Amino acid sequence: MKAIVVTDGAAGAAGMTLLERPEPTAAINDVIVEVHASGYVPTEAGWPSTGRDRSGHDRSPAILGHELAGVVTALGYGTTGLTVGQRVFGISDWHRDGTLAEYVAVESRNLAPLPGDVDFTVGASLPISGLTAWQGLVTHGRLRSGQTVLAHGAAGAVGTMVTQLAREAGAHVIGTGRAADREKALDYGAHEFIDLDNEALEDVGEVDLVFDVIGGDIQARSARLIRAGGTLVTITGPAETRPRDGLAIDFVVESVPAQLVEIVQRVRDGRLRTNIGEVASLDDAVTALNPTTRRTGKTVISVRP
Numbered sequence: 001m002k003a004i005v006v007t008d009g010a011a012g013a014a015g016m017t018l019l020e021r022p023e024p025t026a027a028i029n030d031v032i033v034e035v036h037a038s039g040y041v042p043t044e045a046g047w048p049s050t051g052r053d054r055s056g057h058d059r060s061p062a063i064l065g066h067e068l069a070g071v072v073t074a075l076g077y078g079t080t081g082l083t084v085g086q087r088v089f090g091i092s093d094w095h096r097d098g099t100l101a102e103y104v105a106v107e108s109r110n111l112a113p114l115p116g117d118v119d120f121t122v123g124a125s126l127p128i129s130g131l132t133a134w135q136g137l138v139t140h141g142r143l144r145s146g147q148t149v150l151a152h153g154a155a156g157a158v159g160t161m162v163t164q165l166a167r168e169a170g171a172h173v174i175g176t177g178r179a180a181d182r183e184k185a186l187d188y189g190a191h192e193f194i195d196l197d198n199e200a201l202e203d204v205g206e207v208d209l210v211f212d213v214i215g216g217d218i219q220a221r222s223a224r225l226i227r228a229g230g231t232l233v234t235i236t237g238p239a240e241t242r243p244r245d246g247l248a249i250d251f252v253v254e255s256v257p258a259q260l261v262e263i264v265q266r267v268r269d270g271r272l273r274t275n276i277g278e279v280a281s282l283d284d285a286v287t288a289l290n291p292t293t294r295r296t297g298k299t300v301i302s303v304r305p
């Protein structure tokens with residue numbers, strides 16, 4: 001089968017190659033999915049799990065990609081809950097070969113049914129961004145109606161989901177980003193927008209929840225804005241700072257099928273819009289996935305157009 005592998009995680013597009021690889025086999029509780037579309041997070045080639053398995057053994061050259069939408073073609077021993085021919089979507093294991101391939105082996109517990117009226121490109125754009133936003137706001141941030149959320153990178157793949165879900169939950173949403181992101185962030189539902197390059201972050205006043213996708217100095221300055229009892233949620237790695245009188249939480253998104261069902265239902269009934277930037281074929285994926293290219297939304301690779 002065709003697959004995008006990474007040979008050098010630090011080399012950007014030059015470290016990625018389209019290769020022929022053996023088709024995966026289904027282990028206990030796995031399904032094999034014929035991948036129709038795969039989402040991609042631009043930092044993925046450099047993640048430790050991309051080069052190592054769970055025992056720490058080198059697993060390169062690894063197949064990239066962890067978001068998928070596709071059709072189940074085989075069940076492993078003991079697999080329940082899904083059937084051959086079923087449309088599914090979700091996140092595959094960080095430490096195993098990924099979804100930028102014609103087939104992938106995934107534990108069935110990481111997948112949810114993809115409704116027939118949601119196309120594969122949309123399905124593949126939702127799992128990481130949608131679940132990250134959901135888990136950051138609901139599971140870790142314990143957001144309540146009436147609170148104020150500072151949503152960094154509000155025009156990005158995660159940020160547009162954060163903005164919409166926070167607003168649906170009854171929060172006041174202050175988005176941030178570059179000057180060019182203002183209209184998009186407001187269009188996705190932010191009540192206000194701060195251009196981090198030209199405006200003072202401190203002008204937003206106190207907030208209850210910071211959703212950090214940037215880290216560093218922006219994270220530190222944001223933590224100082226959190227009112228007593230509030231929360232800093234970051235997805236950029238271990239929190240480097242914490243609010244004076246509040247919680248700092250960092251997390252890596254998990255594939256939770258019940259939450260995927262909630263997210264895709266919102267897309268179907270119009271409460272949630274996905275944010276797809278470029279869509280490219282597997283043959284053109286290396287160019288499309290170049291981590292140095294500025295993105296305006298989620299890159300999705302259409303594996304089986």
Ligand SMILES: NC(=O)c1ccc[n+]([C@@H]2O[C@H](COP(=O)([O-])OP(=O)(O)OC[C@H]3O[C@@H](n4cnc5c(N)ncnc54)[C@H](OP(=O)(O)O)[C@@H]3O)[C@@H](O)[C@H]2O)c1
Nearest residue numbers: 043132153156157158159177178196213214235251252253
């Ligand atoms: N822990 C987890 O589970 C998890 C899950 C998903 C994503 N992530 C991480 O979260 C980050 C965001 O992911 P994403 O998919 O949402 O990326 P994205 O689509 O590129 O969105 C990030 C947005 O933030 C903006 N931004 C970044 N730094 C900025 C700065 N200093 N000033 C102003 N705007 C800035 C970006 O603008 P520019 O492009 O102009 O910089 C972009 O609009 C990535 O680092 C990703 O690896 C972590």
